Amino acid sequence: MSEIFKALAVQARVVYxxxxxxxxxxxxxxxxxxxxxxxxxxTGILALAxxxxxxDRGSPINVDIHLFFFTGIIPWQLFSRGVSMMSNxxxxxxxxxxxxxxxxxxxxxxxxxxxxxxxxIVCILYLVVLYFWGIFxxxxxxxxxxxxxxLCIIFGSVFGLVGAVIKLYFPSYMSFQSLLLRVLFFISGAxxxxxxxxxxxxxxxxxxxxxxxxEWQRSVFFYGFESQFYEPMYPIVCMLCLGFLGLAGxxxxxxxxxxxxx
Amino acid sequence: MIEFIKVSKxxxxxxxxxxxxxxxxxxxxxxxxxxxxLGMNGAGKSTLLRxxxxxxxxxxxxxxxxxxFSWPLGFGGGFNNNLSGEENLRxxxxxxxxxxxxxxxxVREFSELGGALTEPMRTYSNGMRARLAFGLSLxxxxxxxxIDEVMAVxxxxxxKKSKAAFEARRQTASLILVSHDMRTIRDYSDVIxxxxxxxxxxxxxxxxxxxxYESLAGVKR
Numbered sequence: 358m359s360e361i362f363k364a365l366a367v368q369a370r371v372v373y374x375x376x377x378x379x380x381x382x383x384x385x386x387x388x389x390x391x392x393x394x395x396x397x398x399x400t401g402i403l404a405l406a407x408x409x410x411x412x413d414r415g416s417p418i419n420v421d422i423h424l425f426f427f428t429g430i431i432p433w434q435l436f437s438r439g440v441s442m443m444s445n446x447x448x449x450x451x452x453x454x455x456x457x458x459x460x461x462x463x464x465x466x467x468x469x470x471x472x473x474x475x476x477x478i479v480c481i482l483y484l485v486v487l488y489f490w491g492i493f494x495x496x497x498x499x500x501x502x503x504x505x506x507x508l509c510i511i512f513g514s515v516f517g518l519v520g521a522v523i524k525l526y527f528p529s530y531m532s533f534q535s536l537l538l539r540v541l542f543f544i545s546g547a548x549x550x551x552x553x554x555x556x557x558x559x560x561x562x563x564x565x566x567x568x569x570x571x572e573w574q575r576s577v578f579f580y581g582f583e584s585q586f587y588e589p590m591y592p593i594v595c596m597l598c599l600g601f602l603g604l605a606g607x608x609x610x611x612x613x614x615x616x617x618x619x
Numbered sequence: 620m621i622e623f624i625k626v627s628k629x630x631x632x633x634x635x636x637x638x639x640x641x642x643x644x645x646x647x648x649x650x651x652x653x654x655x656x657l658g659m660n661g662a663g664k665s666t667l668l669r670x671x672x673x674x675x676x677x678x679x680x681x682x683x684x685x686x687x688f689s690w691p692l693g694f695g696g697g698f699n700n701n702l703s704g705e706e707n708l709r710x711x712x713x714x715x716x717x718x719x720x721x722x723x724x725x726v727r728e729f730s731e732l733g734g735a736l737t738e739p740m741r742t743y744s745n746g747m748r749a750r751l752a753f754g755l756s757l758x759x760x761x762x763x764x765x766i767d768e769v770m771a772v773x774x775x776x777x778x779k780k781s782k783a784a785f786e787a788r789r790q791t792a793s794l795i796l797v798s799h800d801m802r803t804i805r806d807y808s809d810v811i812x813x814x815x816x817x818x819x820x821x822x823x824x825x826x827x828x829x830x831x832y833e834s835l836a837g838v839k840r
Contacts, residue, residue, distance in 0.1 A: 371713075373713065375710075377710075378699075378710050381702075382702065452699070453697070454674060455672075455674050455691060456711070456714055457690065611675075
């Protein structure tokens with residue numbers, strides 16, 4: 358038993374070291390890192406709000422449109438950042454595998470923790486602003502809301518990890534993945550709710566796990582909104598399957614890395 | 620202490636063929652001795668060192684280690700080139716749970732890198748890398764230092780300094796060393812291990828080991 362604790366302590370130390378290192382590379386050099394972290398969601402929210410005002414559409418549910426887009430853009434961003442930050446995780450951590458206590462999974466965990474904390478702090482900042490603006494009052498179920506946001510980034514990360522493995526065998530997969538992401542943005546509910554869709558479309562989009570996460574997120578965030586669409590177990594099962602595939606795949610790539618001279 | 624129990628290691632080459640490094644080898648490495656590892660190019664000396672360190676798992680078999688082993692000190696991985704020497708040092712200290720200030724002071728003194736410590740590592744020469752790696756690993760205090768080729772780099776003054784530093788550790792630490800440079804091997808080793816034909820053979824007498832190695836090299840040529 359003490360062996361397990363010892364191993365966990367070592368892993369925690371390695372993850373912590375990676376978090377500090379990544380923090381340093383992202384935020385240590387210039388203030389630009391903070392700037393992007395804060396303003397990236399804003400550009401998404403404002404762009405969507407502009408488009409909606411141009412086509413004269415209001416918020417799909419009974420909340421302010423900016424707050425509605427906020428609850429779409431943030432989980433989407435967690436998902437898509439999860440995907441993109443994993444795309445190079447295997448090559449970039451390969452040289453550090455020299456240290457026997459370092460595993461690729463440590464880098465994966467460290468990146469998830471750092472990215473989630475960053476976006477989470479940015480979220481609080483936004484909510485404070487929206488609160489004083491009078492648009493936002495409070496979250497219906499804060500704990501569930503945070504949990505679903507975590508699921509968003511973990512789901513994105515395991516999806517990205519599978520992509521990172523596939524990339525080593527088929528380098529062109531990355532262009533397919535970025536195409537897939539672009540399509541996913543439009544069908545994952547960043548700017549609509551599933552219950553407003555025609556049932557034929559809804560039946561097809563049911564297979565998109567990201568849409569489930571966003572619907573779930575809005576249902577636990579807003580008092581007046583309860584989606585009839587989402588099934589919590591579906592994205593969770595998808596996430597577990599992808600996570601298994603990604604981690605198993607990463608094991609298999611080790612000899613491949615040697616061939617590629619990484 | 621390190622012991623191999625029925626250890627096998629293969630590599631799949633990009634041609635699809637397999638290269639064998641070790642084939643079901645059981646071997647006990649001598650304790651408290653500086654070991655020089657010799658072998659032909661491509662025999663897998665660096666891989667052997669990585670197996671000893673635990674940087675790579677064997678395909679089958681078990682490796683039993685007691686004591687603190689350094690990472691394989693070499694030209695390759697271990698450092699992030701976009702970070703400065705000092706930032707890399709911080710990272711390594713954290714993963715080995717070493718006292719940052721103590722290590723930093725030691726490395727500053729030992730490596731004589733001065734202002735270069737805060738420069739990105741991509742600007743470092745091989746000699747500078749070796750100085751940082753040696754200083755860092757000496758400061759962390761391992762029981763066994765694994766050294767891959769880097770011993771021979773640097774100016775004579777630094778070589779002398781490294782030798783003195785490892786000499787001072789002889790009571791508490793030992794070396795396992797891979798090198799093509801017979802002078803380095805003679806300088807440091809107490810025993811020779813030759814990796815040939817997927818097997819390890821040990822020579823208690825350094826000169827005898829070198830002789831066997833040179834005859835192998837002659838045959839291959």
